[in-house]
Amino acid sequence: MKKWMTVITAVSLSLSLAACTTKTATDQTNTTKQPESTAAPATTAAAAKKAPVEITFWGDWGGEGEKQFVMMADAFNKSQDRIKVKYVLQEDMITKFLTAATSGGSPDIMFWDRWRTSLYASKNVLQPIDEYVKKDGINRGDYYEEALKELSSGDKLYGLPLTVDARALFYNKKLFAEKGLQPPKTWDELENAAKQLTIWEGDKLVRSGMSMNDNGLYNMWLQQAGGTMMTSDLKKTNFNTDQGKQVLDFWDKLINKDKVYKVGFEKGLGEGTDAFVTGKVAMTYTGPWMLSTYKKYGKDLDFGVVPPPTGPSGGKGSVMGGFGLVIPTGSKHKDEAWEFEKWWLANKDNALLWAKTSLNLPGFKPALQDPFFKDDPLWKPFMDTLDFAKIRPQHPGYSVMEVDGLMPNLELFIQGKQDAATALKKGQEQGDKLLEQNASGK
Amino acid sequence: MASITKLSRHQARMGYFFITPTLLLFVIFTVIPVIMAFYLSFTNYDIVSKNDFVGLDNYKRLVDDNIFWTTLKNVLYYSVLYIPLNIAISLSLAVLFMRKRIGVKLFRTAGYLPTLTSGVAAATVWIWLLNPEFGLVNDILSKFGIAGPSWLAEMPYAMISIVFVTLWQSVGANMVIYLAGLNGVPEHLYESAKLDGANGWQSFRYITWPALRPTTFFVSTMAIIGALQLFDQAFVLTKGGPANSTKTTVYHIYTQGFGQLQMGYADAMAFALSLIILVFSLVNMKLNKEEDAMI
Numbered sequence: 217m218k219k220w221m222t223v224i225t226a227v228s229l230s231l232s233l234a235a236c237t238t239k240t241a242t243d244q245t246n247t248t249k250q251p252e253s254t255a256a257p258a259t260t261a262a263a264a265k266k267a268p269v270e271i272t273f274w275g276d277w278g279g280e281g282e283k284q285f286v287m288m289a290d291a292f293n294k295s296q297d298r299i300k301v302k303y304v305l306q307e308d309m310i311t312k313f314l315t316a317a318t319s320g321g322s323p324d325i326m327f328w329d330r331w332r333t334s335l336y337a338s339k340n341v342l343q344p345i346d347e348y349v350k351k352d353g354i355n356r357g358d359y360y361e362e363a364l365k366e367l368s369s370g371d372k373l374y375g376l377p378l379t380v381d382a383r384a385l386f387y388n389k390k391l392f393a394e395k396g397l398q399p400p401k402t403w404d405e406l407e408n409a410a411k412q413l414t415i416w417e418g419d420k421l422v423r424s425g426m427s428m429n430d431n432g433l434y435n436m437w438l439q440q441a442g443g444t445m446m447t448s449d450l451k452k453t454n455f456n457t458d459q460g461k462q463v464l465d466f467w468d469k470l471i472n473k474d475k476v477y478k479v480g481f482e483k484g485l486g487e488g489t490d491a492f493v494t495g496k497v498a499m500t501y502t503g504p505w506m507l508s509t510y511k512k513y514g515k516d517l518d519f520g521v522v523p524p525p526t527g528p529s530g531g532k533g534s535v536m537g538g539f540g541l542v543i544p545t546g547s548k549h550k551d552e553a554w555e556f557e558k559w560w561l562a563n564k565d566n567a568l569l570w571a572k573t574s575l576n577l578p579g580f581k582p583a584l585q586d587p588f589f590k591d592d593p594l595w596k597p598f599m600d601t602l603d604f605a606k607i608r609p610q611h612p613g614y615s616v617m618e619v620d621g622l623m624p625n626l627e628l629f630i631q632g633k634q635d636a637a638t639a640l641k642k643g644q645e646q647g648d649k650l651l652e653q654n655a656s657g658k
Numbered sequence: 659m660a661s662i663t664k665l666s667r668h669q670a671r672m673g674y675f676f677i678t679p680t681l682l683l684f685v686i687f688t689v690i691p692v693i694m695a696f697y698l699s700f701t702n703y704d705i706v707s708k709n710d711f712v713g714l715d716n717y718k719r720l721v722d723d724n725i726f727w728t729t730l731k732n733v734l735y736y737s738v739l740y741i742p743l744n745i746a747i748s749l750s751l752a753v754l755f756m757r758k759r760i761g762v763k764l765f766r767t768a769g770y771l772p773t774l775t776s777g778v779a780a781a782t783v784w785i786w787l788l789n790p791e792f793g794l795v796n797d798i799l800s801k802f803g804i805a806g807p808s809w810l811a812e813m814p815y816a817m818i819s820i821v822f823v824t825l826w827q828s829v830g831a832n833m834v835i836y837l838a839g840l841n842g843v844p845e846h847l848y849e850s851a852k853l854d855g856a857n858g859w860q861s862f863r864y865i866t867w868p869a870l871r872p873t874t875f876f877v878s879t880m881a882i883i884g885a886l887q888l889f890d891q892a893f894v895l896t897k898g899g900p901a902n903s904t905k906t907t908v909y910h911i912y913t914q915g916f917g918q919l920q921m922g923y924a925d926a927m928a929f930a931l932s933l934i935i936l937v938f939s940l941v942n943m944k945l946n947k948e949e950d951a952m953i
Contacts, residue, residue, distance in 0.1 A: 229767045311916055313704045314706060314916075314919075315705075315719065316704075317706050318705065319707055335918070336919075337917065339704060339707040339919065340706075340707055341706050341707070348809040376742070388812070420791060420800075420805075421791055422791075430859045478791070478808065478810060479900075480789070480790050480807050480808025480809070480810060480811025480812065481789075481790065481791060481808070482785035483785060483788075483789055483790075483808070483810055483811055484785035484787075484788065484793065484810075485786070485789065485792070486786070489786075489792070496791075612918070615917070616913070616917070616918060620725050620902065623899070623901075624899070624900075624901040624902040625901070626944045627899060627900040627901040628900075628901045631812065631813055631900065631901075633901075635812065646724065649724075653719065653723075654918050654920070
């Protein structure tokens with residue numbers, strides 16, 4: 217009886233304490249918004265000598281994302297009194313940045329989709345941070361080498377990684393249990409599982425074993441087969457090879473012979489009707505950004521994640537991506553912007569704070585060691601995948617080559633309008649031409 | 659006499675005074691940018707770092723750009739399907755809803771409604787309706803024993819779907835223009851035609867259609883311009899796929915300019931496109947004039 221009492225009092229006490237702390241936290245934000253005069257007498261004369269430098273932080277994440285960014289800015293503003301960060305939501309950020317970069321009004325720090333670096337860095341609109349990194353003794357080993365590479369151009373580094381992601385295989389546990397299947401580890405197992413899980417009713421595909429919706433994943437399949445998209449000198453395409461052919465043959469088998477998928481099957485199915493959520497697709501390749509969406513469906517969707525299955529010769533492959541923070545050359549407060557970047561991305565607690573709130577894998581490796589990520593069965597497979605995942609080849613014309621050169625030819629192949637050899641050959645010809653036309657410095 | 663010229667001079671002055679703001683805006687936001695864009699099409703402008711004169715390089719590259727020609731072929735194919743259908747359907751709707759019957763206003767409103775939705779929103783809904791397995795369109799087809807295709811993901815159907823969705827969205831507006839045109843046809847012409855024993859088709863062929871020529875000219879010209887500049891629907895519905903079969907010229911210009919920072923080249927393409935639009939509009943004008951001469 218007495219024990220119960222203590223428990224209840226403890227709980228209620230901690231609750232009221234929590235309420236108090238949140239209240240004081242909001243009070244504090246209110247006071248920081250007040251003129252400095254109220255805070256000045258309390259602090260020392262040295263600190264009060266001038267008003268904080270205000271820096272602008274641009275990002276294109278609204279809604280929840282905006283709240284999370286504002287939270288980080290507030291936390292940073294509270295941690296010191298020299299710099300004040302203001303988050304500005306820019307829906308069409310890149311276009312706005314382009315005009316701002318030339319006409320002044322550039323932000324001081326920017327949320328950055330890393331793959332853009334090779335296109336923009338050569339235009340001298342981003343500030344290299346190598347000197348800052350050296351001066352502050354930032355350990356490069358604390359980040360994925362591939363992620364740093366993606367933020368580099370030439371031999372200069374332009375930012376630190378904020379998130380890391382890669383695609384892994386999501387599978388529907390309930391459907392797998394019904395057939396007594398284990399999550400696939402190889403292409404053969406993948407094919408077998410996909411075949412068993414597919415259901416057709418006459419001409420109508422009722423359930424697809426494996427989503428083959430995204431031809432853009434060719435790059436990761438190719439890595440599994442042991443190939444690469446571009447030559448090692450990053451000048452020409454390199455997918456018109458035996459490995460490239462292996463991927464297409466396997467796709468052909470899955471789509472046209474085993475009939476585990478139908479072109480266009482998932483088109484137009486939004487979040488609530490998503491084919492994986494509703495069990496119309498048993499396996500799909502997607503990234504950690506879908507975890508929170510899928511978790512929302514709780515009991516209705518029991519799913520697991522495993523690293524991508526290996527190819528015929530045991531090759532592993534996935535494409536790494538993610539975001540970083542960069543400082544534009546046009547920034548008038550580069551030092552202060554760097555302070556903020558360092559505080560956020562080179563500090564375990566701060567990196568973790570945002571990662572946990574926004575449910576993103578942090579780019580700072582020590583933060584990944586937190587049990588929140590390391591011991592979670594859904595996060596763990598992504599971390600395993602990241603160990604071998606590779607970034608997209610760093611060529612300013614890579615995305616155009618992929619989208620306009622290779623993809624159309626792959627689509628013609630999948631729809632049976634040209635054979636694998638022609639698809640790869642034409643993809644190579646068109647792709648090489650696009651790479652040349654979109655090379656930087658032209 | 660003197661007072662009349664004085665008055666008209668005063669009127670002219672006031673006229674110019676009133677159009678000045680509009681004209682200024684037109685010059686600042688249309689004429690000057692067009693001239694600048696024309697200049698930039700001869701440079702390697704990349705928005706941020708450089709702006710060197712490169713002569714005809716961009717135009718030479720254009721000739722060799724397979725994707726540009728593919729997109730042009732796509733929009734021409736689209737125009738050939740879209741423009742005649744647009745005129746035929748909007749005119750038929752207008753003639754149908756011209757008659758004074760109960761409920762006609764309701765139908766007019768219903769016909770016009772799709773025009774009010776934003777292109778992107780409408781396209782998003784259509785993606786869902788056109789899903790091969792779960793979409794309403796194939797559901798209805800299957801009731802008649804027809805297995806519908808993957809409308810937006812298969813080769814010949816993707817463009818047809820885009821034609822259909824854009825028609826659905828634009829005939830309402832043209833219907834209203836035709837309704838206005840029909841109101842302007844003098845009633846006595848029909849009466850005398852009736853006295854002469856003309857049937858419905860004949861009075862349409864010899865009275866309505868010729869009388870609506872200015873309206874048709876307007877509608878078709880706008881349709882040509884719109885068709886050649888197709889972007890939203892193709893962007894949302896198919897992202898240009900499958901196999902670039904629905905990629906449009908404006909889409910290509912957009913990716914080259916803002917995606918690849920090759921604004922100079924994008925400008926060159928934009929000028930090539932505007933030249934093509936000009937040619938088609940002139941042809942359209944000529945065709946309409948010739949028919950005028952016949953009557």
